[in-house]
Amino acid sequence: MNRREKVDKPLNLQVEIAGITFKNPIMPASGTFGYGEEYAPYLDLNSLGAIVTKGLSLRPKAGNNTPRVCETIGGMLNAIGLQNVGLEQFIYQKLPFLEQFDTPVIVNFFGNTQDEYGEVAARLDELPAVAGLEMNISCPNVKHGGIVFGTDPRAAFDAVSAVRKKTSKPLIVKLTPNVTDIQVTARAVEEAGADAVSLINTLTGMAVDVKTRRPRLANTIGGLSGPAIRPIAVRLVHQVVQAVKIPVIGIGGISRAMDALEFLIVGAKAVQVGTANFVDPNAMATIIDELETFCREEGIEDINDVIGTLKA
Amino acid sequence: MKNHKTIVLSNQEISPGYFRMRILAPEYNRLAKPGQFVMFRVQRSLLPLLRRPFGIFRAGFMPADCDTMPPKEFIEIIYKVVGSGTEIMQGLHYGDPIELLGPLGAGFDLSLTGGDSIMVGGGIGLVPLYMLAESIADPSRAEVLIGGRTRDDVITVTEFERLGVKTFVSTEDGSLGDEGLVTRVLESRLEKKPGARVFACGPMPMIRAVEKICRSRGVQLQVSLEELMACGVGACLGCVVKGEGHTNDNPSYLCTCKVGPVFHAGDLAWEDTVSADDCECGADR
Secondary structure, eight states: HHHHHHHHHHOOOOEEEEEESSSSSSSOTTTTTTTTTTTTTSOOOGSSSEEEEOOOSSOBOOOOOOOEEEEEEEEEEEEOOOBBBHHHHHHIHHHHHHTTTOOOEEEEEEEEEEEHHHHHHHHHHHHHHTOOEEEEESSSGGGGGGBGGGGHHHHHHHHHHHHHHHSSOOOOOOOSOOOOOOOHHHHHHHTTTTTTEEEEOOOEEEOOOOOTEESSSSSSSSEESSSSGGGHHHHHHHHHHHHHHSSSSEEEEOOHHHHHHHHHHHHHHOOOOEEHHHOOHHHHHHHHHHHHHHHEEEEEEEEGGTTTTOOO | OOOEEEEEEEEEEEETTTEEEEEOTHHHHOOOOOOEEEEEEESSSSSSOOEEEEEEEEEEEEEETTTTOEEEEEEEEEEOOHHHHHHTTTOTTTTTTTEEEESSSSSOOOOOOOOOOEEEGGGGHHHHHHHHHHHOOGGGGGEEEEEEEGGGGOOOHHHHTTTOOEEEEETTSSSSSSSSSSSHHHHHHOOOOHTTTEEEEHHHHHHHHHHHHHHHHHHOOOEOOOOOOSSSSSSSHHHHHTTTTOOOOOOOOEEEEOOBEEEGGGOOOOOHHHHHHOOOOOOOO
């Protein structure tokens, strides 16, 4: 066989989720990539599967006091407090920049009440530049004593239903891992009309400065991310894939193509890269390159042939 | 702004616990401005995972290994060994691979260095002031006030002297120079030069004291701040400080990495910062 011919075979990295076509299954995780422009000097935004923005709320949000981040073994804790510019400022100041790229824009958003979720979704629904929505349900429900929407399947169902009524755009719901049985939440949001789920959001964690005996974060508790959480994330994605029919996007500690492939093999249709962007602003471009190399070396012509191929 | 995969050229202990590292850094002579910093990645590892920010001490050229090659461009950083990252850094030698993201951030506003300038540096805070001193057209009108806990914390005095900048050294225990805080020296120097502009970098309590002194005298002040950060490019929002007029309803959070690390003191919310001790806890300390 002609070796050269084999190398030149076309390779398909394209995947489709909820009607959105992604050039490849690699996209940033919300909150680790700003509004895209921060990373534009280091990375061709056209090369990504999608751009996922920092989480937006109806009004600008201040966020927590500092220190907001601290490093732990193989990962980091953050308690940014969802600081963001607010919906209107995003639409007028941040979105026009993203429109120039041939990459789907997925807007991550959250609300403090069910109504607020609906209001943000309705406004985003009007924007042609927004390809899809990612709904963060890992924030406290102000009207119900601050219990996190995503940890109560009933509240999650209601919130997603409210958003579903307001938008016809593809709706991805981002799940929190801080629950006893993630399959219950996943089924609840599927039933409520989600087109896809993404997981996992950060695991809650805490670190203490032993000299000052104070928490290392001003907020005391933060979200753990980075390579340290990957095995937990792979397990949860594996479980959710079995529980729902809608597509799953895997997130958690991905910094190499090998990490991304773990998620694809257990059944995720795409993955999001988070903390790795902080470590190396070019991380996603490297992962895409490595993914191509892996496919060529393994004789894989279509990345879709890898998805959900876990063997017993 | 670029990520360079590069190498260490030298790494020497210049005072107990303080190291000066020279790194091969193409384009930095042209690009780096006084007050800017780099995000330094020790190695591809899980500990430390994140990069660490370091102020650029200076940029320069050194002779190439052979005369058919162009001179080598380098930068120098100075760091204190305080945590897991800097512990690994102190063991690096010539040729060891590292990654450098930068130059990052907004540096000093150089339009204000025309008249009398007073630079105030506490310990490692002296680092970003050196390039500023280099850029001052008339060094005889500039002075640098160098403070430290003990004489071990007083670094690079000779380098400043060589620029023709007048130096004043003070230590808290009196082991070198005047005994006392560097802010006391600042007060006495401002008596002599009331029209001077002040540039300060150092620990947060020093910065706050300097700000109070300058505000009460109506002296223009620029400060270089240090905060914990994950990305260095304005994405993680970990390194924010409160801007002037910040309230919870109308938040004004400024990224130290992007809007800073150098700020005009008037652009920051000081009352708030004074009451909350929110700047001094560190993963790296």
